[in-house]
Amino acid sequence: MKKVLAILLCAAMCAASFTACQSNEKKEEAPAAQTEQTQDKTSEDADKPKEQKEEAPSDAVSENYPLTIKTYNYAKEPVEFTFEKAPERVWVQSQNNIETMLALGLGDKIVGAYGLDGEIKEDLKDEFSKINYYESMPSKEEILALEPDCILGWYSTFSDKRLGDVPFWHERNIGTYMSLNSACRGKASENPQTINEECEDILTIGKIFDVEEKAQVLVDQIKGEVEKINKHLEGKERLSVAVLEDEGGSYRVYGEDTLGGNVAINGGAELSVGKHGENGNISAEDLIAVNPDAIFMVWYDGYSVNDVDYAGEQVTKLITEDPKFASLDAVKNNRVYAINLSGIYCSGMRTLDGIMDISTNLYPELYK
Numbered sequence: 001m002k003k004v005l006a007i008l009l010c011a012a013m014c015a016a017s018f019t020a021c022q023s024n025e026k027k028e029e030a031p032a033a034q035t036e037q038t039q040d041k042t043s044e045d046a047d048k049p050k051e052q053k054e055e056a057p058s059d060a061v062s063e064n065y066p067l068t069i070k071t072y073n074y075a076k077e078p079v080e081f082t083f084e085k086a087p088e089r090v091w092v093q094s095q096n097n098i099e100t101m102l103a104l105g106l107g108d109k110i111v112g113a114y115g116l117d118g119e120i121k122e123d124l125k126d127e128f129s130k131i132n133y134y135e136s137m138p139s140k141e142e143i144l145a146l147e148p149d150c151i152l153g154w155y156s157t158f159s160d161k162r163l164g165d166v167p168f169w170h171e172r173n174i175g176t177y178m179s180l181n182s183a184c185r186g187k188a189s190e191n192p193q194t195i196n197e198e199c200e201d202i203l204t205i206g207k208i209f210d211v212e213e214k215a216q217v218l219v220d221q222i223k224g225e226v227e228k229i230n231k232h233l234e235g236k237e238r239l240s241v242a243v244l245e246d247e248g249g250s251y252r253v254y255g256e257d258t259l260g261g262n263v264a265i266n267g268g269a270e271l272s273v274g275k276h277g278e279n280g281n282i283s284a285e286d287l288i289a290v291n292p293d294a295i296f297m298v299w300y301d302g303y304s305v306n307d308v309d310y311a312g313e314q315v316t317k318l319i320t321e322d323p324k325f326a327s328l329d330a331v332k333n334n335r336v337y338a339i340n341l342s343g344i345y346c347s348g349m350r351t352l353d354g355i356m357d358i359s360t361n362l363y364p365e366l367y368k
Contacts, residue, residue: 267358
């Protein structure tokens with residue numbers, strides 16, 4: 001009996017020893033250095049933000065690119081530029097471009113900006129406060145130092161006195177885009193300025209930065225308001241209107257060939273002066289002769305006539321307080337209004353404001 005127990009005990013001890021050996025062999029399959037490396041990597045991953053752990057490939061590019069756009073040079077000739085990807089560092093000049101970039105949620109792309117004509121739109125002020133805005137025009141060298149990969153501006157932006165012609169920038173692989181109604185297409189009599197070009201500017205900027213859907217929403221708001229006005233006026237006679245800027249002795253006319261006149265037309269006006277091809281100034285006698293139903297007087301920050309400040313609502317006094325205009329229907333019926341230049345020249349996001357300035361004053365019943 002004792003021999004049997006001894007044999008069984010010996011067998012059990014051998015089995016336990018064999019199992020322990022197997023366990024030790026499995027552990028040795030993973031070298032100590034590899035185990036430490038794995039532990040370190042796991043620890044590092046735990047400390048990383050989720051977006052870093054699942055980072056997309058650095059060469060991922062939207063299907064929208066390469067994107068070739070048409071713009072212009074300072075000789076007013078059409079030129080093309082191809083964007084291989086959405087710009088990341090943009091110099092932005094003039095109010096329409098600044099506000100369009102902000103409205104499209106692209107403020108973080110702006111490395112520098114200049115050229116406000118007045119207050120920024122109220123709903124864009126918070127985003128505007130975050131950008132690098134220059135109170136005076138920086139030099140070409142200062143802008144180069146910002147290392148932009150795109151420049152948005154007006155025709156005048158690319159004069160020799162400012163940034164120089166477009167080829168200089170394109171040769172450095174820096175894209176450019178000129179606002180279409182900033183005179184880059186030639187004479188207004190041959191290339192009328194309309195709200196369609198303003199909408200095209202917004203859509204093109206949307207394409208360049210791959211935010212086309214946002215841009216389309218902004219354009220739809222403009223076109224939707226025009227459709228609303230046209231529907232309201234179906235079968236009705238439109239009020240006759242003159243859109244003027246007092247230049248101290250004569251009146252500049254914003255007629256059919258200018259954006260100001262086109263904004264007025266889309267706001268429901270029938271222009272009494274400034275028909276297609278008639279782009280010269282008119283006299284006081286000319287204005288009295290046409291006797292429009294309403295007059296819109298243009299103003300901008302710092303606007304003055306004969307050294308007298310007439311900015312804002314003060315501009316209406318140039319008509320309403322001048323005795324020679326007392327016989328005008330617009331004066332007698334209190335239909336002389338102020339309109340800011342920002343809504344009728346390279347207006348961008350202000351295009352809707354310009355249209356509404358016209359329509360709400362001419363047809364207030366539409367907005368009750």
